[in-house]
Amino acid sequence: MISKDEIKELLEDIENERVERTISTKDTDKFAKAICAYANDLPNKKLPGYLMVGAHDNGTLCGLKVTDELLRSLAGLRSDGNIQPKPALMVEKVSFPEGDLAVVEVLPSKITPVKYKGTTYVRIGARKSEANEEEDRILREKSEVKSPTYDTTPCLHSTIDDLDLDLFRTEYLPKMVNTDTLKADKRDIKQQLASLTLFDIASDCPTVAGILLIGKDPKRILFGSYIQYVEFAGKKITSKVINERQFSGNLITMLREIDYFIKYTIQKQRPVFVTVLREEMKINYPYEAIRELAMNLIMHRNYQTNAPAKFYEYSDRIELDNPGGLYGKVQPENFPNANDYRNPVIAEAMKTLGYVNRFNRGINMVQEILEENKNGQAIFDFKDIFTFKVTVMNADPKPEDGADDIKNGAENSADGAENGIDSGAENLTQKEADIVALIKEDNKISRKSIAEKLNIGTTTVYRYIDSLKAKGILERVGGDRGGYWKIN
Structure with a gap:
């Protein structure tokens, strides 16, 4: 139990979310709900909460005289059977010149959710309320005494016909079980699936993991089991959308697709001039890093929600937003050195x-x-606490107008052709076409003059010229003084 001086500090700190003050001595429902909320410790601060009977909301004492009967009544809330599982709490009388306090110290429970008369209560800031489904899920996941994870539960509204059994036999099973064991295995298909936690024999249906890993159409059964990719022209979600894609299907297929997509679409590289004799490759996002983050997105997400995982690419960054938040024993203070698995079957498969x-x-x-x-x-x-978000900044940010230029690629290429530029597969942007047109008129034109004529910055001119060089359209012959531009 805390000291008298600590109680004074908590009374004075009326914004402290770990304290509930009341002058009522008879409202056992209110007391029990407060105890339940502190035992659940939804923010996972791992600190005790305090119910202080005999204090106004502003922290002043009401002059209460605490009786033994009141103390017994408060202590009895622990074991009267209405709060389950039973919370750990201590009750103490503390006397001040202005009156007494009955202080109930409630320790965070290791088995959550804790319910009062069948309802889960949580503390959100200074307010307690009934837990919603998402908060109840978080409490189940952070419990140190684990119930079966969601991916191991039977998917009762599905049948074995919802599984791609050919995929299971040809791709999944040979990688999960060694060859000698497979040769000796005479079990039927349901038993083989069940041995890998992909099928529930008792319920005669696939598990959630089975639907996700080898299902024919997981999204039809688990509505949020897909990744939403969107590319925006600018830095805000209100920017113009220039590319959109949905990754769905079973994880065996989706993992392969997202891997290729990151390698061949997300990662871009271009040569950057360093000296006359040397260029370096500039990479916007390294494939290995984004791939690892995307795979973690798939492995650790919450599949109970109908919300998809989000993979948003802005002009200056990538944001991955994963339903579910941190799981189990993993907390902000020990991340990323601790690990726990929300979906252990999926994690093992991956x-x-x-x-x-x-x-x-x-x-x-x-x-x-x-x-x-x-x-x-x-x-x-x-x-x-409901989501897990990671942001990666672009090492080679796109120009602000780049997205618009890309979207109008076909029109730009046509404009380039009108200016005598055979862009073909090069897909010139309008600005690139304009630069090439100026160089055709004067192959000794300076970058500064190009910037003035096109009303853009010299840095932007350098960027477009680098792009033209990378496409093999333009090269510089000689130095800045006395040299000239050559159009290939």
Whole structure:
């Protein structure tokens, strides 16, 4: 139990969310709900909460004389059977010149959710309320005594016909079970699926993991089991959308598709002039880092929600937004050095299939790769307990008008052709076409003159010229003085 001086401090700090003050001595419902909320410790602060009977909301005492009967009544809330599982609490009388306090100290429970008369109560700031479904899920997940995880539960509204059994036999099973064991295995298909937690024999239906990993159409059954990719022209979600894609289907297929997509669409590189004799490749996002983050997005997300995982690409950054937040024993203070699995069957499958590492160093590896590529470290946001968000800055940001130029690529190419430029597959932007047209008129024109004629900055001119060089359309013959531009 805390000291008298600490109680004084808590009374004076009327904004403290760990304290509930009341002058009522008979409202046992109110007391029990407060105890339940503190035992649940939804924010996972791992600190006790306090119910103080005999104090006004502003922290002043009401002159209460605490009786033994009141103390017994408060202590009895622990074991009267209405709060389950039973919370750990202590009750004490503390006397001040202005009156007495009955202080109930409630410790965070290791088994959550804690319910009062069958209802879960949580503390949100200074307010307590009934937990919604998402908050109840978080409490189940953070409980130190684990119930079966969601991916191991039977998917009761599905049948074995919802599984791609050919995919299971040809791709999944041979990678999960060694050859000698498979040769000796005489079990039927349902037993084989059940041995890998993909089928529930008792319920005669696939598990959630079975639907997700080898289902024919998981999204039809688990509505949020897809990734929404959107590319925006600018830095805000209100910017123009220039590309959109949905990754769905079973994870065996989706993992392969997202892997290729990151490698061949997300990662872009271009040569950057360093000296007359040397160029370096500039990479916007290193494939290995983004791939690792995307695989973690799939492995650790909450599949109970109807919301998809989000993969948003802005002109200056990528944001991955994952339903579910941190899980179990993983907390902001020990991330990324602690690990726990919301979906252990999916996690094991992804490790065996080679999509995630086995040594709990994926995030540390990501940070090293991003630092080396000059992206800066990935930024992890834990403020919202319902989601897990990570942001990666672009090491080669796009020009502000680049997205519009890309969207109008066909028109730009046509404009380039009208200016005598055979852009063909090069897909010139309008600005690139304008630069080439100016160079055709004067092959000794300076970058500064180009910038003035097109009313853009010289840095932007350098960027477009680098792009033209990368496309093999333009090259510089000689130095800045006495040299000239050559159009190929």
